[in-house]
Amino acid sequence: MTPSKKLSERRAFLTFLAASPVLAYSGFSSRWVDEVLAAPLPQQNEFVIKSVKEALNVFDFDAAARVKLTPAHYTFITDGSFNxxxxxxxxxxxxxxxxxxxxxxxxxxxxxxxxxxxxxxxxxxxxxxxxxxxxxxxxxxxxxxxxxxxxxxxxxxxxxxxxxxxxxxxxxxxxxxxxxxxxxxxxxxxxxxxxxxxxxxxxxxxxxxxxxxxxxTIGAKSLQRAGVRDLEREADDRCVGCHSNLPKISRISPSTPMDVLGSIxxxxxxxxxxxxxxxxxxxxxxxxxxxxxxxxxxxxxxxxxxxxxxxxxxxxxxxxxxxxxxxxxxxxxxxxxxxxxxxxxxxxxxxxxxxxxxxxxxxxxxxxxxxxxxxxxxxxxxxxxxxxxxxxxxxxxxxxxxxxxxxxxxxxxxxxxxxxxx
Ligand SMILES: Cc1cc2nc3c(=O)[nH]c(=O)nc-3n(C[C@H](O)[C@H](O)[C@H](O)COP(=O)(O)O)c2cc1C
Structure with missing residues (x-):
């Protein structure tokens, strides 16, 4: 079923529910249904779960990781190479x-x-x-x-x-x-x-x-080209452990850490x-x-x-x-x-x-x-x-x-x- 068909069927069901006396008997006002109908339903990758208990499948962890990670790190995990x-x-x-x-x-x-x-x-x-x-x-x-x-x-x-x-x-x-x-x-x-x-x-x-x-792997490099740099890394505990030691430990330089992510x-x-x-x-x-x-x-x-x-x-x-x-x-x-x-x-x-x-x-x-x-x-x-x-x-x-x-x-x-x- 296409997402838009799914959405319209869900809306039809909610509309039916709003008109149903069952809702009134169970103590609900139909206003919440109107509110639900008014809001567009998020796609799974837009919905950010707040606890593991909400997870429906492993894709829910993708969106949850996206909001926690810096753009460069998230892009590096997610992207593939070439196109x-x-x-x-x-x-x-x-x-x-x-x-x-x-x-x-x-x-x-x-x-x-x-x-x-x-x-x-x-x-x-x-x-x-x-x-x-x-x-x-x-x-x-x-x-x-x-x-x-x-x-x-x-x-x-x-x-x-x-x-x-x-x-x-x-x-x-x-x-x-x-x-x-x-x-x-x-x-x-x-x-x-x-x-x-x-x-x-x-x-x-x-x-x-x-x-x-x-x-x-162009993802992180294109972030850099667009002017996004991981400036917050200097203030972030997750970053300093690696980035402050960079010259000693790897090819990644402290000033352009994304460079290594796009080696061609x-x-x-x-x-x-x-x-x-x-x-x-x-x-x-x-x-x-x-x-x-x-x-x-x-x-x-x-x-x-x-x-x-x-x-x-x-x-x-x-x-x-x-x-x-x-x-x-x-x-x-x-x-x-x-x-x-x-x-x-x-x-x-x-x-x-x-x-x-x-x-x-x-x-x-x-x-x-x-x-x-x-x-x-x-x-x-x-x-x-x-x-x-x-x-x-x-x-x-x-x-x-x-x-x-x-x-x-x-x-x-x-x-x-x-x-x-x-
Ligand atoms: C961010 C990232 C870092 C990786 N680092 C290594 C690594 O250091 N050594 C290695 O053998 N494979 C590495 N891999 C490949 C994984 O071991 C594995 O083959 C791949 O992630 C499996 O595909 P999936 O991510 O679609 O499950 C890495 C993969 C990702 C996404």
Whole structure:
């Protein structure tokens, strides 16, 4: 149904209600109906929830995060690269599959637990690594770790989430999580020093992100061009911790912090494009941590990963943050699952926003599904409680669709419960 049709039907119902004696009997005046009719109904992304209890789905946390964050930080999270082709494709990819439901399945409980590298997790939904977490909430990575602990969720910590600004950052996250976390290193910055540092924290799984490509992320840069600068950062506790240390810790300069957000060109800087499979061999031989490659989007590369002794794959395009392929990860998944042939687990992220999206990936053979922006929205909007609510909503939605398809466990999710939309 189109939004305007929905609106007119709602108005028709309210008008009917206003004329009904039921309203008078129940002690209401019809004036509130007139007031409701007079006000335009907000779209979901215009309505800002004030507490997690009001959240209807994960998109409610987007608007709530928007009002809490500086324009540059919010734009950086939200935007994709180039003209958002891949960002859009990630969402549109889900429309290419329909879920074939069954009735009277008799399912009364759903077990979402999943085993990865010998450890069992409560659900297949995990937190994808996000850099510079303190830009979104004070001590963001630690607060996320508390939410991960409370919900028994797999958290992949981005090396750049904490290492850039705090030499003991990983230890603080591990202490909050109560156990070592998976750590993600980015492209060519993952050198031997970083690997030894990760090992020293007890990290069981090294995630190597290999999809950063010098994206043309124009959002934050266009804010800068229009004259919006993050002047408030100097007075804001959330900002000074990072921005006052900028020259020491990163390429971002204190006077033009948005510059890094729009780097163009895959052969400039330290991007993964310059790496090759000998680098994978080198890293594989350097450590006994499990090695997971994040950013694989083609079957041939998945087969090469298996050949090079990689322990797992995350099908990812960085949430549309790094390329202009226009190809959603859900569309890449079947060829990767087929190339891997069950030899190693295939995880996936990019664009997942609801239980049905997650279900579709699991039915296509994914072992686990990551979310990036949704947990950052939750964190930015309501801290730990926001993250926990995002996870709770996604789990409830996944539970509903599993029960409706007759799957009481992840193993019972059937490939033929998905049909391509004709
Ligand atoms: C603001 C932001 C920062 C990110 N930082 C990292 C990072 O440091 N390392 C990494 O491997 N992926 C990073 N990613 C990509 C996420 O791990 C993940 O692949 C992506 O967010 C999933 O898509 P979604 O946001 O649509 O759920 C980042 C994504 C966003 C939106």
């Amino acid at each position: 958002n082709e891949t960002l859009r494709a990630n969402r549109e990819g889900f429309d290419k599959y329909e879920v074939r439901l069954r009735r009277l399945t008799g399912i009364t409980t759903v077990d979402q637990s999943v085993k990865l590298f010998g450890k069992t997790w409560e659900s297949p939904i995990f937190f994808s690594p996000v850099g510079r977490m303190s830009a979104y909430y004070p001590d963001g990575a630690v607060v996320l770790a508390r939410a991960a602990k409370a919900t028994r969720t797999l958290q992949i910590l981005s090396g750049s989430a904490v290492v850039l600004i705090d030499p003991t950052g990983i230890e603080n996250v591990v202490a909050a999580r109560g156990e070592p976390v998976w750590l993600a290193g980015l492209g060519s910055t993952l050198d031997e020093k970083a690997i030894r540092r990760f090992e020293s924290t007890g990290c069981p799984v090294l995630v190597w992100t290999i999809d950063d490509g010098g994206a043309n 060109g895959s052969l400039q800087g330290e991007t993964s494009v310059k790496l090759n499979w000998d680098d994978v061999k080198r890293v594989r031989n350097m450590t006994r941590m499990k090695l997971v490659l994040k950013g694989i989007v083609a079957g041939e590369d998945a087969a090469l990963a298996v050949k090079h002794g990689v322990d797992g794959i995350i099908v990812s395009n960085h949430g549309g943050h790094e390329d202009a392929s226009g190809r959603g990860t859900i569309e890449c998944l079947p060829e990767i699952v087929s190339a891997v042939g069950g030899k190693i687990p295939v995880l996936i992220d990019s664009g997942f926003r609801g239980g049905a999206d997650i279900y579709k990936a699991l039915a296509l053979g994914a072992t686990a599904v990551g979310v990036g922006r949704p947990h950052i929205w939750g964190l930015a909007a309501f801290g730990q409680e926001g993250v926990e609510t995002v996870i709770a909503i996604l789990r409830r939605e996944l539970q509903a669709i599993m029960a409706q398809t007759g799957a009481a466990t992840l193993a019972q999710i059937r490939r033929d419960s998905l049909i391509p939309r004709g």
